[in-house]
Amino acid sequence: MADFEGNKSAAEGYLQRFHDQVTGHYLNGEMRVPPGAETFSNLTPSDNSSLGQVVAGTADDVNAACEAARDAFPAWRDMPGAERKKLLHHFADLIVERAEEIALVESMDCGQPIRFMQQAAQRGAANFRFFADKAPEARNGLALHQEQHTNYTIRSPLGPVAVITPWNTPFMLATWKIAPALAAGCTVVHKPAELSPLSAMLLAEISLQAGIPPGVWNTVNGFGETAGKALTEHPAIKAVALVGESATGSHIMRQGADTLKRVHFELGGKNPVIVFDDAHFERALDAVVFMIYSLNGQRCTSSSRLLIQSGIRDHFIAALEQRVKALRVGHPLDPATEVGPLVHSGHFEKVMSYMDIAREDGATVAVGGTRRQDLGPGNYVSPTLFTQADNNMRVAREEIFGPVLTAISFDTEEEALQIANDTEYGLSGYIWTGDTGRALRMANRVEAGMIWVNSENNRNLPSPFGGAKMSGIGRDGGDYSFDFYMETKNVCIAHDIHKVPVLGR
The missing domain is CATH 3.40.309.10 (Aldehyde Dehydrogenase; Chain A, domain 2)
Structure with a gap:
């Protein structure tokens, strides 16, 4: 990474397009700014100046994203895991190619020191590579042999899922949630935090570059009270993965109750x-x-x-x-x-x-x-x-x-x-x-x-990551992520030697 002046010059170049054009949504394979859309100013915490205007998504925008994810799901679900593996590894390669851009944009958008954001792209790529390698085995279950029956389990992706990410380390956390969802065979509607939306749009661009099919990845910008609420209540969405405040998790549980959505929350802490x-x-x-x-x-x-x-x-x-x-x-x-x-x-x-x-x-x-x-x-x-x-x-x-x-x-x-x-x-x-x-x-x-x-927060991708009490529900990491994004089905096959109960003979 360059010195301070070099970083500022490079960042200005990467950020110029966000000044020059409104940041909209990524829907069904296209960047879109809806006609007449309301916008809000995205401020940099370095001096509270504007980095540009961002669309405040509406319920209609969310509906378009959810319908695109629903329509794209069958083909993505049925794609062999080995093919998804190739696409997700290509995705990781493109993240690494744009590492400097990701780091500088994220640093200016959320205020994190560049010394930490230098790792953002590498960690995001590692998330995609780890789950890419697991994609071919995502459906695998257990074989449970008994004397008179054999039981085995298989897993299938839930369907379209919502991923709602926070503003503190948005790029890395988005990849941590979205990579396993895609590897499992789910389609995604991503709503980034309104305070740090830019790296989410870089991810959406990379998904297009990587050849992720239209509708498999969708990104909607906006506020939780409108776009977030519409997303968590939408009937096409089968699960919601959130990183955020504990109060937000409570709201989402209420909003998803009518459609019995599965939820996974990583929330607050006083560790x-x-x-x-x-x-x-x-x-x-x-x-x-x-x-x-x-x-x-x-x-x-x-x-x-x-x-x-x-x-x-x-x-x-x-x-x-x-x-x-x-x-x-x-x-x-x-x-x-x-x-x-x-x-x-x-x-x-x-x-x-x-x-x-x-x-x-x-x-x-x-x-x-x-x-x-x-x-x-x-x-x-x-x-x-x-x-x-x-x-x-x-x-x-x-x-x-x-x-x-x-x-x-x-x-x-x-x-x-x-x-x-x-x-x-x-x-x-x-x-x-x-x-x-x-x-x-x-x-x-x-x-x-x-x-x-005797350690700081050491990262181990296969290990379960998540909290207890008001700090969350569910676990990320390794196979724990697939447990959330997939349904488990048990199949019981008789050996034709057990006694079948008889009535009415």
Whole structure:
């Protein structure tokens, strides 16, 4: 990746077309801007200037997308898995070819530092390659032999599915959801978040380049209250996969109830990182800093509650304060930037409101807590550390979703467990200890869908990814994704030796 000025120049070139023309929808193999469509301005968080106008999709637009997905489904379903594998690998190749464009556009659209967005295309391509390789076996089930019968299972794709993605890392998360849906044989209607729509349109273009048949992939822009609602209520849609807020998941469950849609939600989190006295100090410190301050703290698996054992509390907090103060905040296209601007001014104000809330509840703002006015009109916040907190404070209970960490002290393993589980969320948890027995005990008892021991959020594509409690329903990853996007059918074949019950003979 180039230097700051080189990145800015390249980004301006890639973004110019979004300035020059309205960003519409991708429907049935065509980019469309409906006549007379209402639009909204897409702002860059770097300085809140406009990147261009985007169509606010209507129920009619959504209906066109759903009908296209419905009509395209039989042929895509019946395409041999080996053929889908070839198409999806070609798709991955094209993602890699456009890696620089994807990174620069995404960085400007959502404010994530370019150092992290450089990985976006590679991770997206890896998602497509992984599920492409599984496409030929997607229908496979189990063989269950009994003395008098043989049972076997087969799987078939559900049909058209809705994929609704968030604004924090939109490109990667879209590929994580859409790749298994396509590999399974489903067709897709994708609604990206209105705050970061551009990389979704790059994906739609790539699907056209890759030869994905018309109607198999459709993208509708717009707002959740209109386009999102129409999509989740549409009778042609058989399932909804959402990454977003817990409140949004509740709305979608209600909206899909009449048509009994299958749902898969990856929602919010208030994830604990538990550091015991016997943890490897420097490795734990590195992981604590990375997992809350990378990606601007705008990731659902961020460890936003630090539970620190009292024996190392003072030493660890002192080292942590120095690291947080040293974090480099700046323009998202600057390769030196570690923390960029928050995605939108409204979200920025929400995050900033917790500075006063923390003080009112009795926490100490040890580092940060201010707007970085020196960086201009963008949504820049100083990385923040709250200390002297307890788990009853709002900053320990509510998902702030920014570069803000709340530190809470504990004495014993049981106390750490009680604090960790005292939350409505249950997405992930992180445990740092040199005691193998303690690691196993804590991993078993912390209430979360995913636990990492002596590690940050390590990505393993075959493993199940998802949350418990208010953090979600269902799992992504490997065969778990196919369980969601496919129906399982059991076939029972008799060996012609069992006694058939007789009535009325």
